[in-house]
Amino acid sequence: MAERLRIAVLDDSQHVARDAANWSALQARAEIDFFDAPLGGEAEIIAKLSRYDVLVPMRERTAFPASVINALPNLKFIALTGGRAPSLDMAACTARGILICNTRGDFVGAATPELAWGLMLACMRSIPQADASMKRGGWHDPTLVGATLGGKRLGVVGLGKLGGKVAHYGRAFDMEVVGWSQNLTDEDAKAKGATRVDKNELFATSDVISLHLVLSDRTRGIVGAPELSAMKDGAVLINTSRGPLIDEAALIAELKRGRIRAGLDVFDVEPLPTEHPLRALPNVVLTPHLGYSVAPAFRQFYSDSIENILAWLDGKPIRMLNPNALGASKA
Structure with missing residues (x-):
């Protein structure tokens, strides 16, 4: 048999x-x-x-x-x-x-952009920290004064299917939306309700930056120390695409300086090691690769x-x- x-x-x-x-x-x-x-x-x-x-x-x-x-x-x-x-x-x-x-x-086309938006709100309003404080018996915490998204500049790196949806959400929140990727044209950006800018301008002027690129040889490490150091004080970086798009060591160094914040769903090594330094940083919101989940x-x-x-x-x-x-x- x-x-x-x-x-x-x-x-x-x-x-x-x-x-x-x-x-x-x-x-x-x-x-x-x-x-x-x-x-x-x-x-x-x-x-x-x-x-x-x-x-x-x-x-x-x-x-x-x-x-x-x-x-x-x-x-x-x-x-x-x-x-x-x-x-x-x-x-x-x-x-x-x-x-x-x-x-x-x-369902992935909605799930991942929605998570990206959730991470933005969590970072801008310190939602995880406020929740933890409440559960410890606290109330108003003077360190958790948030900011609005409305009126801010949203930089979308990669205006494809997912990035285009994030741009749409940005307009609904009354944000100015700009975009960049290696092959993005003015016409493509306009069709997604965004303005094409160069990479340097996007990182230097955006209040929130969300990554939506496919990982490849030419996009690996596309966000490195120069881009991170150019970000505005208080700016937020969101990554729901792939961890290696960002130079992880440079990101950790910049987060330790306390100038910027990040919302991360993806990492260089997954599952994220228990003792990984990202787990200990107060200015980062982490989720365990839940984008499509x-x-x-x-x-x-x-x-x-x-x-x-x-x-x-x-x-x-x-x-x-x-x-x-x-x-x-x-x-």
Whole structure:
């Protein structure tokens, strides 16, 4: 009798996968294991996943470079949650005949900009600090005098789908909105309700700066010591995109000076190490990469993933990212 298909659902650190979708049709045809904790380094990932035929990664929480892909002997299919994962080596998968199918992300377009806006408000009004003070029995704290967003300048770095929505929120809050990215034109900025300025002006004149860029070789470290030191006293930097967009050491140094504030949802290393210096700074609001982490998104991610695996098992794959894998070697 043939061995049952083995499926690993990865990085379910919020313990939502089991209840987010109906797994029964897939459980009738396969053995499914749910992994709640990070898998560790490459050697640990390979050791833990070598027996599985199908992986269901949670976006890019676990990296799958070629060195890992090529060391997983049984891997045949990846049901990727979300539209893409830069940490997954698609070329290595295609070369081995490992098909990747993705899911819809209808709720991410609202979830991440809304979190960015929440971080802005939290920083401008010291909401986490006020909440902590109240729960300690306090009332008015003279160190927690806030500021408004209305009338201030919002600088959006990256005016794509998510950045454009943040710009829209800025106008609704009566903010002046400016934007910059490497390929932004005056026309594109105007279409998003913003004015294009150069990078130096954006960092030097904005009261709040929100990053919405895809991480790539040319955007890694795009916010460094010169940009951070140019920021106005009291300005706020928001990052809900990817941690390595910012030079982390330069950011920590600037935050320690106490001139600026930050709201951060993403980090160079995730999960953020327990003793990381960012955890001890009073002028930063931290969230654990919650940008897309909303219940409707998880329901869609996992329902689509189940549908993708069943379609592949039936020989009629859907939502294929690398269809060329169908004709590649299975070695």
